Amino acid sequence: MTAASEANMANLTASEASWFAAEMALQTHGGFGFAEAYDIERKFRETRLYQVVPISTNLIPSHVATHVLHLPKSF
Numbered sequence: 001m002t003a004a005s006e007a008n009m010a011n012l013t014a015s016e017a018s019w020f021a022a023e024m025a026l027q028t029h030g031g032f033g034f035a036e037a038y039d040i041e042r043k044f045r046e047t048r049l050y051q052v053v054p055i056s057t058n059l060i061p062s063h064v065a066t067h068v069l070h071l072p073k074s075f
Helices: 002-032 040-049 058-067
Strands: none
Touching: 002 040, 040 058
C-alpha cells in the first residue's frame, strides 16, 4: 500500500468524522446552531469543505479499489 492510498483513506475517515461531529453539534444546539454568535454554522460549512478539497470523497473509494485492491477502473 502506498502513502497516497493511506493518505486518501485518512482524509476520508477524518472528513466523515468531522461531518458527524458538526452535525451532532448542530443538532444539539438546534436553531441556535445557525446563529453566527456560536460559530457552529461556520464549522458546519468548513467541515463540508473537507469533503471536496483537495479530492472529493467520492473518488477515494475508487482510488483505493484501483490501487490497493487492484480492481479495474470504475470510471
